[in-house]
Amino acid sequence: MLAADVARSIAAGNHTDLFSVLGCHKVGDKQVVRAFVPEAEQIEIIIAQPPENGAEQVISLLENPEAEGLFEGEIRDVPAGFYYRLLVSRGQKVWETEDPYRFGSVLGDLDEHLIGEGSHLNIWNVLGAQVITHEGIAGTHFAVWAPAARRVSVVGDFNQWDGRRHGMQARGETGIWEIFIPNIGEGVVYKFELQDKDGKLLPLKSDPFGFASECPPKNASVVKQLHGHEWQDNCWMNKRDSQFKINQPISIYEVHLGSWRRIVEDNNRSLSYLEHAEQLVSYVKALGFTHIELMPISEFPFDGSWGYQPIGLYAPTARYGTLEEFRGLIEACHAAGVGVILDWVAGHFPRDENGLGSFDGTSLFEHADVREGVHFDWNTLVYNYGRHEVSNYLIANALYWLKEHHIDGLRVDAVASMLYKDYSREENEWLPNKNGGRENLEAITFLQRMNEICYGEMPGIMTFAEESSAFPGVSSPTDYGGLGFGFKWNMGWMNDTLAYIQHNPEHRKYHHHQMTFGFHYAFSENYVLPISHDEVVYGKGSMLAKMPGNQCQKFANLRAYYGFMWGHPGKKLLFMGCEFAQQNEWNHDVSLDWHLLEDRQHKGVQNLIRDLNQLYRTTAALHELDCNADGFEWVEGNAVDESLVAWIRKGREGSAPILVVANFTPCKRVSRRIGVPNKGKWIERLNTDSEIYGGCNMGNLGAVQSDSIAASGYAQSLCLTIPPLSTVFFELTK
Secondary structure, eight states: OOOOOHHHHHHHTTOOOGGSSSSEEEEEEEEEEEEEOOOOEEEEEEEEGGGGGSSSSEEEEOOTTTTTEEEEEESSSSOOTTTEEEEEETTEEEEEOOOOOOOOOSSOOHHHHHHHHTTOOTTGTTEEEEEEEEETTEEEEEEEETTSSSSSEEGGEEEEEEETTTTTTEEEGGGGEEEEEEOOOOEEEEEEEETTTTTTTTOOOTTTTTOOBOTTTTTEEOOOOOOOOOOSOOHHHHHHHHHHSSSOOOOOEEEOOSSEEEEEEGGEEEEEHHHHHHHHHHHHHHHHEEEEOOOOOOSSGGGGGGTSSSEEEEEGGGGOHHHHHHHHHHHHHHHTTOEEEEEESSSOOOOOOTTTTTTSOSSSSSSSSSHHHHTTTTTEBOOOHHHHHHHHHHHHHHHHHHHHHHOOOETTTTHHHBTTTTTOOOGGGGOOTSSSOSSSSSHHHHHHHHHHHHHSSSSOEEEEEESSSTTTTTOOGGGGGGOOEEEOHHHHHHHHHHHHHHOOGGGGGGHHHHHHHHHHHHTSSOOOEEOOGGGGGTTOOOOOSOOSSSSSHHHHHHHHHHHHHHHHEEEEETTTTTTGTTOOOOTTTTTOOOOGGGSSSHHHHHHHHHHHHHHHHHHHGGTTTTTTTGGGEEEEEETTTEEEEEEEOOOTTTTTTTEEEESSSSSSSEEEEEESSOSSEEEEEEEETTTGGGGGSSOTTEEEEOBSOOEEEEESEEEEOSSEEEEEEEEHHH
16 A cells, blocks of 8 residues: 555645556556546556457455545556556446556657757647547647646646646656646647645646637637648748749738727627638738738737737637637638738747746746846746747747748847847846847847748748847848848838828928938848838827828828838838728727728728739839849939939839839929939829829829930939829839
8 A cells, every 4th residue: 555645645736756656556566556536436447458368357446545536456467568447436427537647758858858958949749738649549648848846737627627636747857747648639628737846836827838728818728739730822832932032022911800800790809710811811912912910819818918918829819719710811811822920929928827927936938037037118027038948939939830820921029129138127127248238149049040940941931020229130141140030120210201201291391301311221121111000009199190281181191101101112011900091099999990991082092002012013123122222223312392302213134113203292393303314204103192092183194205304413304293292103114
């Protein structure tokens, strides 16, 4: 009989190694089976012999007097290779079950080695909850990293959330705990119960590698089979490497799935993944965007965070449907020729007690010192990038979305907060790096490695950095000391131009540099020009509300600004609602104001975005050399008093140049000479003052022939009519 103190520790949930006592063990010259089933009144074991050795044997186990629910007994005369099942009874209820403690380990030595050195690129296939068949029995293998824990258990409805029942086995120095639980599979709700090193019970933890979660506000993990999906987008995946490169048009529609469109009649609910697959995808395709960027969809607890404080990095949020339905959305995008970019948050995580914070009773994922481990602005915790297991967790997560869900790109949020240890901190609130500087050297190494691995493992993908500082080489290769991103958001351009466009036109001449300064560094990085959600919240007002003047002038200003943006070097990004001049500031709790499209002016802005995308995608001069100074030439940069700018965009040899002219005053410029580098006929390709966009239809009758009259430093020039508050595109005919 098991020693009394050991039996009592099992019943109390304090035993740290149940695999050493439960299951089948050799005790002296005897074979002993022990099982702990708290609700059992009687347990018998059914010994299944190999076929040649006869029928099954049934042996009764005796209950240990020191621990209710703990049964043990000796078995004799069993051959090698036997296995057993438990026959449990309580009153009139009898059920047969497998004993989880008769199964051997699932994790292999190579997995442990790679996990230990932080280089397991497919770690999501071994940690978390894996639906497998092990030793001939179907079930789920659970594994979790918790090196400082005294005990770790899996709990759920299947064991009445009793942490004494399925204590896991520690795997040595790696800090991994594992258990195979037979006969449970997809749909099972679970969490991890941990005791810290002192035996204190911690709050129940969601699975850091869980593929699915309960729908918030519930927060348990859900067992989900990841593999077996038959993807229908092979054509897209095979060609995307050649389609989305630096010399290709990239125009991104940023979307918050929770508020793009809601069903007011159905309790104001958000659309599901599948409803978005039908409605959102067709809408984006019709407007000519090349990509959708989804604001974070990794499971998150608080709607008001918009997903930027995620808990379940490996789980698409259950708010909009299942993992399969999320994949259906991705397939619908790809079928329509639309790429998918995910907002990815690797800079911080929330303090919710079921999350990563103090996961095993120690600062496991985060820094222990608040001067490194806390973002005071957001009241969140900062990942410890210098810990290779943490770096592995995050890099594998990036790869997971790209590989398992066919995501085409990742936009990394808040990169500046990762790069600088003093980000938004007072002098005494941060710790210098080992060289005494402010750069976070571990975060820099992490980002470089993340980009190297993602680009190396998944051809055709893109990474984007939301980086608001002047950190050098964000989109330069890591071989040259860069961070290795494909693109960087041009936050300086966005801040300057939005500040400019909000000035009264009479005063814009005093701020002319705000519109021209971006051209001077436009090729220092591979830039995306972003008008994102951050520009239409927190009292900043909508894009339309930023514009000065009466209602007609507001629309004209906005159209001219969008024309300027699409004509400017750099890839494009526009937040949902901005494409039809949403009147109100964005509110994540309600739908966009779709009824505005019944108005001519709002519909006109939507038409403009559609045509700007079409022009951008089909005109080599507007995208081929987006990130190369050879593709840009100033024409008029110093027409300060007129608040006028003009420039040439060029593609590779053989493509026709484009002249872009923008007038940011309400004054019509008649017979304005603008120099051009080539003699010939220049067709008016797009005019933001066109009637179809809600304008006054003022222009140049479709085309202008150049004259041999010098202007703007060129021997040839055009005599143009430039409408007030407008941007006009001209293309040289071949």
